[in-house]
Amino acid sequence: MSDATERLVNLALFLASTRTPISAETIHAEVFGYPEDQDEDTFLRMFERDKKQLRACGLALEVTDTEGAPAYRLDAEATYAHDLELDESERAALRAVAAALASDPGFPFGADLAIAIAKLGGRPGESTIASSLTDEMPDTQGAIAALLAEAVAARKRASFGYTNAAGEPRSHEVEPYGIFFRDGRWYVVGRDTERDDVRVYAVRRMRDVSVNTKQPKSTDFEVPAGFSVAEYMLLPFQYGVVPVDCELRFSAEDAWRTPRLTGGQGTLEPQEDSSVLWRVTARDLPRLARWIALNGPGIMPVSPPELRATLTEGLWKVVARHGA
Amino acid sequence: MAPKTTAAERARRLLAILPSLRPGAEIPLASLAASVGADPSELAADITTLSMCGVPPFDPYDLVDVFIDGETVVVGMALPALDRRVRLAPAEARALVAALETAGFVPGDSLLAKIAGVASAEVDADGLARRIRTATTAEGMGDVYATIVAATDSAESVDITYFSASSGSTRMRRVQPYRVFNSRGAWYVLAFDESVAEQRTFRLDRIRDAAPTGERFERPAMASAEGTPFAPGPASGTAQVRFDDATDVEGRDWPGASIELADGGADAKVPYATTGWLARRVAAAMGSAEVTGPAEMRDAVRSLAEKMLAELDE
Numbered sequence: 001m002s003d004a005t006e007r008l009v010n011l012a013l014f015l016a017s018t019r020t021p022i023s024a025e026t027i028h029a030e031v032f033g034y035p036e037d038q039d040e041d042t043f044l045r046m047f048e049r050d051k052k053q054l055r056a057c058g059l060a061l062e063v064t065d066t067e068g069a070p071a072y073r074l075d076a077e078a079t080y081a082h083d084l085e086l087d088e089s090e091r092a093a094l095r096a097v098a099a100a101l102a103s104d105p106g107f108p109f110g111a112d113l114a115i116a117i118a119k120l121g122g123r124p125g126e127s128t129i130a131s132s133l134t135d136e137m138p139d140t141q142g143a144i145a146a147l148l149a150e151a152v153a154a155r156k157r158a159s160f161g162y163t164n165a166a167g168e169p170r171s172h173e174v175e176p177y178g179i180f181f182r183d184g185r186w187y188v189v190g191r192d193t194e195r196d197d198v199r200v201y202a203v204r205r206m207r208d209v210s211v212n213t214k215q216p217k218s219t220d221f222e223v224p225a226g227f228s229v230a231e232y233m234l235l236p237f238q239y240g241v242v243p244v245d246c247e248l249r250f251s252a253e254d255a256w257r258t259p260r261l262t263g264g265q266g267t268l269e270p271q272e273d274s275s276v277l278w279r280v281t282a283r284d285l286p287r288l289a290r291w292i293a294l295n296g297p298g299i300m301p302v303s304p305p306e307l308r309a310t311l312t313e314g315l316w317k318v319v320a321r322h323g324a
Numbered sequence: 325m326a327p328k329t330t331a332a333e334r335a336r337r338l339l340a341i342l343p344s345l346r347p348g349a350e351i352p353l354a355s356l357a358a359s360v361g362a363d364p365s366e367l368a369a370d371i372t373t374l375s376m377c378g379v380p381p382f383d384p385y386d387l388v389d390v391f392i393d394g395e396t397v398v399v400g401m402a403l404p405a406l407d408r409r410v411r412l413a414p415a416e417a418r419a420l421v422a423a424l425e426t427a428g429f430v431p432g433d434s435l436l437a438k439i440a441g442v443a444s445a446e447v448d449a450d451g452l453a454r455r456i457r458t459a460t461t462a463e464g465m466g467d468v469y470a471t472i473v474a475a476t477d478s479a480e481s482v483d484i485t486y487f488s489a490s491s492g493s494t495r496m497r498r499v500q501p502y503r504v505f506n507s508r509g510a511w512y513v514l515a516f517d518e519s520v521a522e523q524r525t526f527r528l529d530r531i532r533d534a535a536p537t538g539e540r541f542e543r544p545a546m547a548s549a550e551g552t553p554f555a556p557g558p559a560s561g562t563a564q565v566r567f568d569d570a571t572d573v574e575g576r577d578w579p580g581a582s583i584e585l586a587d588g589g590a591d592a593k594v595p596y597a598t599t600g601w602l603a604r605r606v607a608a609a610m611g612s613a614e615v616t617g618p619a620e621m622r623d624a625v626r627s628l629a630e631k632m633l634a635e636l637d638e
Contacts, residue, residue: 057340058411088474112418119442133506134508
């Protein structure tokens with residue numbers, strides 16, 4: 001008796017080998033793996049599932065109308081890739097990310113990554129590269145992030161229990177718009193259906209995550225036009241209530257660090273003296289003062305005056321506590 | 325127990341390796357299995373299944389002519405179909421983009437553009453960028469990553485311009501990269517710094533630029549493939565740090581530290597290799613943390629804070 005793997009491979013090979021579109025009836029009769037005594041409805045359901053699986057493998061199926069019935073074959077142009085021309089450093093980069101992340105439980109797409117590299121004709125490095133993308137519950141975070149990524153792609157609602165930073169547990173239903181990763185932690189951005197507000201939730205604080213499986217062929221929600229998950233990747237000092245417009249100056253020597261430190265938040269304006277002025281909205285000035293001290297030297301507060309005062313006051317406290 | 329691999333997943337793996345099965349090829353089973361992230365014994369079973377697959381009428385010449393000989397996958401005749409590389413499916417493109425973003429390849433990078441060119445038409449690269457983000461940098465630094473990993477592979481020394489968080493200065497160094505690793509999404513390279521004749525760990529997003537020198541080096545035998553961003557050397561010390569508020573301190577931010585909660589605050593013993601890094605961390609606490617010893621560490625914190633105050637006055 002054949003198994004489903006054999007049937008799927010046989011179907012893929014048949015569709016790829018035929019020049020003329022073939023009917024479902026012919027497929028049922030010719031492809032080894034579909035039971036001969038299977039009734040038509042059962043076969044068609046199985047065939048639908050199989051077509052979906054082949055599409056998930058990257059195969060594009062062309063459907064034509066032949067004498068009033070659909071007929072199928074592989075769309076070669078849409079299926080086959082041209083050779084990817086990479087230089088040695090690009091090949092090394094692909095090998096390295098695969099060797100590190102394909103087997104990292106904190107990376108939610110390890111299996112897909114391995115297949116992708118294989119399809120590009122690459123091989124992971126000879127030895128595994130040490131990788132701990134997430135240092136807290138990597139298996140749990142990776143599995144939940146994978147589940148939520150599928151919910152994002154399928155636009156299906158997700159439900160979960162959540163303990164916020166204050167330690168308060170609560171249940172949430174969210175329309176997940178996107179996911180992001182920062183500093184070893186995965187986050188999901190979505191509209192909380194009860195609060196009717198777009199929020200950011202840390203995956204590590206979730207439990208009992210489930211995705212709506214009802215009506216799998218339809219979506220549960222629309223993502224607002226213009227949504228970009230990057231806009232929710234706030235810096236530590238951007239969480240809070242009252243927004244304050246701030247300006248910071250990166251010295252000419254440290255200007256090159258601005259894109260790496262500012263994470264796309266705010267605007268960067270190069271100055272005539274080669275320094276860079278960063279305009280950014282903060283909601284927590286003491287935290288911004290800490291951020292400046294942590295990421296310096298070469299970063300100076302320009303405005304508002306309260307920011308400079310907060311930083312100065314904090315540094316005097318440091319001096320006082322570490323006096324001789 | 326690892327979850328059972330589904331039939332669909334097994335089929336996907338087999339379809340992915342088909343183009344590698346050139347007529348007459350002999351491929352190590354372990355290598356082929358690793359290429360699709362499979363266990364060799366699992367892939368061996370799948371290869372056996374594959375040998376029974378083919379196209380109608382399923383005569384011997386219509387089947388995939390492949391078998392396992394010991395630890396080798398042996399290919400006979402040409403495949404009946406699907407012997408060319410197939411485009412990346414949406415989930416595969418998503419995985420590759422997410423992985424490369426962690427390494428500093430951001431939308432607009434040429435490597436990502438090349439990958440988009442071999443992805444299925446169903447892949448919406450712009451939509452993907454709006455929905456999933458693993459990059460923390462606004463500007464790409466994939467060229468630095470690619471240069472460092474290529475030099476690591478080929479054992480070639482590299483000139484890097486590096487910002488040291490310990491000294492707060494940026495300068496050029498010639499390093500021999502031994503291995504790269506990832507921790508909390510940040511990439512590091514363990515390397516021999518020729519300018520100070522010491523082994524050091526460099527964070528890749530603090531490298532402004534990197535250029536291979538063409539000089540080869542002999543890689544020393546490494547005791548372990550493990551990677552850690554913090555590896556104190558023999559001259560390291562341990563600082564005692566008092567935090568006023570325990571909620572201000574997360575153990576993950578103080579590598580190697582032992583932390584005990586006390587009176588609403590926390591007492592930590594923090595190992596350090598040089599005073600610069602720890603002094604900056606404590607100074608950034610804005611007076612809510614205090615180094616209680618040793619004296620050199622207290623002096624380093626005070627000096628740094630005084631220097632920052634002087635800069636604010638300029």
